[in-house]
Amino acid sequence: MAQGAQLSIRQRAARVLPGGTFGNVSGDLVIVRGSGSRVWDDEGREYIDYLIGSGPMLIGHAHPEVTSAVRSQLEAGTTFFASNPEGIALAEAIIDAVPVAEKVRFTSTGSEADAFAMRLARAHTGRPKILKFEGGYHGYSDYALMSLAPKTSGNSPRPIPDSAGIPDTVRDTILVAPFNDAGAVESLLKEYRSEIAAVFLEPMQRLIPPQPGFLAALRELTREHDVLLVFDEVVTGFRLGMGGAQEYYGVVPDLCTLGKVIGGGFPLAAIAGREDIMAAFDSDQAGTGRFVPQVGTLSGNPVAAVAGLATLDVLSRPGTFGRLFDTGRRLMTALEDILAANGVEGRVVGEPPLFDVVFTKGTVSNHRDMLAGNTAMLKRFNALLGENGVLKADSKIYVSTAISDDDITRTIAAMDVAISRLARDCVAGLLP
Ligand SMILES: Cc1ncc(COP(=O)(O)O)c(C=O)c1O
Numbered sequence: 001m002a003q004g005a006q007l008s009i010r011q012r013a014a015r016v017l018p019g020g021t022f023g024n025v026s027g028d029l030v031i032v033r034g035s036g037s038r039v040w041d042d043e044g045r046e047y048i049d050y051l052i053g054s055g056p057m058l059i060g061h062a063h064p065e066v067t068s069a070v071r072s073q074l075e076a077g078t079t080f081f082a083s084n085p086e087g088i089a090l091a092e093a094i095i096d097a098v099p100v101a102e103k104v105r106f107t108s109t110g111s112e113a114d115a116f117a118m119r120l121a122r123a124h125t126g127r128p129k130i131l132k133f134e135g136g137y138h139g140y141s142d143y144a145l146m147s148l149a150p151k152t153s154g155n156s157p158r159p160i161p162d163s164a165g166i167p168d169t170v171r172d173t174i175l176v177a178p179f180n181d182a183g184a185v186e187s188l189l190k191e192y193r194s195e196i197a198a199v200f201l202e203p204m205q206r207l208i209p210p211q212p213g214f215l216a217a218l219r220e221l222t223r224e225h226d227v228l229l230v231f232d233e234v235v236t237g238f239r240l241g242m243g244g245a246q247e248y249y250g251v252v253p254d255l256c257t258l259g260k261v262i263g264g265g266f267p268l269a270a271i272a273g274r275e276d277i278m279a280a281f282d283s284d285q286a287g288t289g290r291f292v293p294q295v296g297t298l299s300g301n302p303v304a305a306v307a308g309l310a311t312l313d314v315l316s317r318p319g320t321f322g323r324l325f326d327t328g329r330r331l332m333t334a335l336e337d338i339l340a341a342n343g344v345e346g347r348v349v350g351e352p353p354l355f356d357v358v359f360t361k362g363t364v365s366n367h368r369d370m371l372a373g374n375t376a377m378l379k380r381f382n383a384l385l386g387e388n389g390v391l392k393a394d395s396k397i398y399v400s401t402a403i404s405d406d407d408i409t410r411t412i413a414a415m416d417v418a419i420s421r422l423a424r425d426c427v428a429g430l431l432p
Helices: 002-006 009-016 064-076 085-097 110-125 182-191 214-224 244-248 275-281 302-315 320-341 367-371 375-387 405-427
Strands: 031-035 038-041 046-050 103-107 129-133 174-177 196-201 228-233 255-258 269-273 347-351 354-358 390-392
Touching: 046 405, 064 302, 085 103, 085 269, 085 302, 103 110, 103 275, 110 129, 110 196, 110 228, 110 255, 110 269, 110 275, 129 182, 174 182, 182 196, 182 214, 196 214, 214 228, 228 244, 244 255, 269 275, 302 320, 320 347, 320 354, 320 405, 354 375, 375 390, 375 405, 390 405
Parallel strands: 046 390, 129 174, 129 196, 196 228, 228 255
Antiparallel strands: 031 038, 038 046, 103 269, 255 269, 347 354
């Protein structure tokens, strides 16, 4: 311990953490505090924050209403395993807002929610396979880590596992199609009709919005083939609007998963969906062959539930999403203008609450198009923004409602500096 005290925080991290990190972002970034739109690192540098905890802090850090709700709950006890009024109220709020939600089950993480949703789909249909999309992220289960980030073309629809340690038998249960290609989905549904339980997707895949008609085509095809449609709304839920992507794009799935925003910065996620499907979680089904046991020590945790409820309450106020979208639009437009003014080839991809630049000439409508993006340029762009006081994820700019007009002005100035520097580096041959 005494020895640990003399080491820098990064040296201490390197001693106790594989790779010196929690596995999320580079261990070079150590954040010690957040408030509103800002975070501070361990060396006192202040950043306008577009990482926002990888999404949950949509209304900003340490929001006074969230903090106050959490403080009161701390006094009343922090976890019970049993049902609690706060978790029940959060389920009610989700059902009020999310079109498909007739029943809700809580988990602690989005990964768990996705793994349970896949199992639920299999249990409901009695079929073994899930059809997902190349580049789609559904957490870290063996089933989900299939063709998330393949660098080369696989033998589609056979997926490429993204991790060591996944049994080959799991690979056989997943089929992969290109995002935004309803024709490919139709062919697979015809070919594997009796084996597919669900078409499982992020309705906005990472940054890539669905092309007009794509989600509606999936809705029609899945109905026609009696296959479930599952939206992973861990990112889009309560971010594209109170009703998430299903409301924003106007296509209602059979099940969805939620996370990030609904926990208000605490570990909480959920599966929500049609009552007849969700009934498999009911222990009355035990012994019928349809029961899907679903238990978690911290599921529906009351501290997380009050943080989520306070967050949803703030978001539900009139004008909140209008302002969020306006902020995002201003940033997206400015970034496009800056790229054009500097002659840097790049596409601003996404929706106003979540977007980024992909340094490519082409349009971006699936994972292959993303792979065409120049990653060295993106890395340099991120680093230059960081040097100029703007923090973002490796390949995402998450907008929060805490971003002020002044933050927008400063962010655009930082983007200007970063892109003009990139342009000079390209001319000087310093970037590939
Ligand atoms: C679309 C999507 N699904 C699932 C997850 C997994 O959620 P968690 O990190 O809470 O396990 C994430 C996390 O980023 C996500 O972006």
